[in-house]
Amino acid sequence: xxxxxxxxxxxxxxxxxxxxxxxxxxxxxxxxxxxxxxxxxxxxxxxxxxxxxxxxxxxxxxxxxxxxxxxxxxxxxxxxxxxxxxxxxxxxxxxxxxxxxxxxxxxxxxxxxxxxxxxxxxxxxxxxxxxxxxxxxxxxxxxxxxxxxxxxxxxxxxxxxxxxxxxxxxxxxxxxxxxxxxxxxxxxxxxxxxxxxxxxxxxxxxxxxxxxxxxxxxxxxxxxxxxxxxxxxxxxxxxxxxxxxxxxxxxxxxxxxxxxxxxxxxxxxxxxxxxxxxxxxxxxxxxxxxxxxxxxxxxxxxxxxxxxxxxxxxxxxxxxxxxxxxxxxxxxxxxxxxxxxxxxxxxxxxxxxxxxxxxxxxxxxxxxxxxxxxxxxxxxxxxxxxxxxxxxxxxxxxxxxxxxxxxxxxxxxxxxxxxxxxxxxxxxxxxxxx
Amino acid sequence: xxxxxxxxxxxxxxxxxxxxxxxxxxxxxxxxxxxxxxxxxxxxxxxxxxxxxxxxxxxxxxxxxxxxxxxxxxxxxxxxxxxxxxxxxxxxxxxxxxxxxxxxxxxxxxxxxxxxxxxxxxxxxxxxxxxxxxxxxxxxxxxxxxxxxxxxxxxx
Numbered sequence: 079x080x081x082x083x084x085x086x087x088x089x090x091x092x093x094x095x096x097x098x099x100x101x102x103x104x105x106x107x108x109x110x111x112x113x114x115x116x117x118x119x120x121x122x123x124x125x126x127x128x129x130x131x132x133x134x135x136x137x138x139x140x141x142x143x144x145x146x147x148x149x150x151x152x153x154x155x156x157x158x159x160x161x162x163x164x165x166x167x168x169x170x171x172x173x174x175x176x177x178x179x180x181x182x183x184x185x186x187x188x189x190x191x192x193x194x195x196x197x198x199x200x201x202x203x204x205x206x207x208x209x210x211x212x213x214x215x216x217x218x219x220x221x222x223x224x225x226x227x228x229x230x231x232x233x234x235x236x237x238x239x240x241x242x243x244x245x246x247x248x249x250x251x252x253x254x255x256x257x258x259x260x261x262x263x264x265x266x267x268x269x270x271x272x273x274x275x276x277x278x279x280x281x282x283x284x285x286x287x288x289x290x291x292x293x294x295x296x297x298x299x300x301x302x303x304x305x306x307x308x309x310x311x312x313x314x315x316x317x318x319x320x321x322x323x324x325x326x327x328x329x330x331x332x333x334x335x336x337x338x339x340x341x342x343x344x345x346x347x348x349x350x351x352x353x354x355x356x357x358x359x360x361x362x363x364x365x366x367x368x369x370x371x372x373x374x375x376x377x378x379x380x381x382x383x384x385x386x387x388x389x390x391x392x393x394x395x396x397x398x399x400x401x402x403x404x405x406x407x408x409x410x411x412x413x414x415x416x417x418x419x420x421x422x423x424x425x426x427x428x429x430x431x432x433x434x435x436x437x438x439x440x441x442x443x444x445x446x447x448x449x450x451x452x453x454x455x456x457x458x459x460x461x462x463x464x465x466x467x468x469x470x471x472x473x474x475x476x477x478x479x480x481x482x483x484x485x486x487x488x489x490x491x492x493x494x495x496x497x498x499x500x501x502x503x504x505x506x507x508x509x510x511x512x
Numbered sequence: 513x514x515x516x517x518x519x520x521x522x523x524x525x526x527x528x529x530x531x532x533x534x535x536x537x538x539x540x541x542x543x544x545x546x547x548x549x550x551x552x553x554x555x556x557x558x559x560x561x562x563x564x565x566x567x568x569x570x571x572x573x574x575x576x577x578x579x580x581x582x583x584x585x586x587x588x589x590x591x592x593x594x595x596x597x598x599x600x601x602x603x604x605x606x607x608x609x610x611x612x613x614x615x616x617x618x619x620x621x622x623x624x625x626x627x628x629x630x631x632x633x634x635x636x637x638x639x640x641x642x643x644x645x646x647x648x649x650x651x652x653x654x655x656x657x658x659x660x661x662x663x664x665x666x667x668x
Contacts, residue, residue: 099605101587104613128623135652136567144538328545353535361577362586414592
């Protein structure tokens with residue numbers, strides 16, 4: 079068997095093993111190790127398996143991951159979502175679809191800090207869905223808007239996914255954060271637009287809620303300050319040259335703790351839970367990262383990325399066809415694989431391909447992250463949809479999926495815009511002279 | 513990714529113990545970094561060897577928490593098959609998955625051992641603070657071994 083054939087067999091074997099519920103990290107190590115051995119012998123394969131965990135365990139650039147997760151966990155435990163929803167409500171109040179638009183705005187801001195789409199969806203399914211249904215919103219629309227908007231945060235900086243991408247793709251995290259800002263805000267705007275259009279087309283789904291008066295609007299909008307402080311420290315601090323990304327994450331996590339205690343919204347119990355949530359989910363992610371590194375050593379050894387680029391050149395595929403194929407690939411993977419694994423597994427193969435037709439690594443990071451948000455809400459395995467369904471058992475999954483459709487359309491509009499105008503992502507990092 | 517621990521006996525205690533110990537290292541990372549930023553910004557005297565300390569904190573945080581993840585059976589799996597396979601089949605697959613996990617962790621530990629030994633024999637230290645390199649390796653190795661044991665006791 080040629081090396082390339084072994085590589086492709088490895089990819090298929092991985093999909094098969096994942097399908098029978100072997101944990102993702104374990105499956106990656108197993109296939110990576112066996113594939114490496116098939117090409118280069120067991121001696122080197124086993125040595126590599128022993129060495130990779132040590133190498134990654136003390137990789138400074140990875141320390142940003144648990145620290146950002148901690149900041150989000152503390153913000154969640156300190157109940158910052160409720161105030162944020164009230165504030166967003168105060169801002170949007172007054173037009174048809176305002177409540178759903180407020181949900182989108184609040185999810186975007188909270189998700190940016192929280193970093194986990196699942197935690198954001200779970201939180202807002204408690205905060206926003208009952209409120210929308212109380213005002214007569216269609217249950218599917220209410221749940222669908224939370225499912226979709228819960229994913230905005232993985233794109234808007236600071237983003238844990240981009241931190242992990244920056245490591246596998248060897249790209250600057252500061253540039254990635256800058257590149258993600260406009261696409262993230264644009265996607266949130268597109269979601270609000272989708273809501274407004276839906277409200278116009280199907281007014282019965284979203285009854286008009288009376289507008290708040292100015293005084294209560296101002297009062298509620300003050301709730302924004304906590305997340306504004308965290309965003310400032312975690313993102314702006316990096317660009318002002320105050321902190322490295324790791325320092326920014328640590329300082330922002332510390333600030334979240336201080337704010338939580340100072341406003342009496344966080345106790346020792348909540349703090350401990352936030353820390354425990356963080357170490358468990360960091361360790362889980364880390365094991366997948368170790369597996370993905372072992373798997374990608376095998377894929378690179380099998381020269382899959384190189385052969386793929388060569389093959390594409392040989393059959394003279396047009397760039398448009400390549401881009402279309404890549405969009406399709408991520409859409410399909412996203413339907414069953416969780417987003418971090420998708421990125422870790424595919425980037426070593428797809429990035430060289432995209433680079434060969436002139437897209438750079440920063441742009442590609444934004445692109446795959448947008449594709450990941452699509453995977454999070456698309457059937458049959460939309461993780462955020464399931465989270466919401468678990469908390470609102472009376473809303474059928476089918477109705478939630480239907481509720482996410484307008485947002486799925488908005489996602490694809492953004493994908494199209496990103497492909498047509500790469501500057502959407504690349505302008506800001508260039509303007510900041512990074 | 514269910515948090516189904518089906519806990520009896522010592523499992524929750526061990527889970528919590530690993531979690532709290534890992535959390536202590538994470539807290540140390542936060543504290544040290546904040547202290548370093550403050551000292552550097554306001555007193556122009558950064559903490560020496562921050563990079564090495566953070567890396568040590570990271571290795572300890574992650575690999576001490578890893579056994580807890582296995583005890584909590586919290587690893588991400590692709591659960592497409594749950595939608596059409598019978599529960600009995602899913603349970604069988606989970607047991608199979610646990611056996612595969614055990615095998616993979618055992619191989620990892622077995623291969624990490626000689627590397628750790630070499631490290632001890634050479635007595636490498638870090639460049640800034642002269643921290644013996646083996647301090648970085650011990651938590652990683654111990655975490656993988658403890659994870660293998662965690663899988664072993666959770667196989668039902």
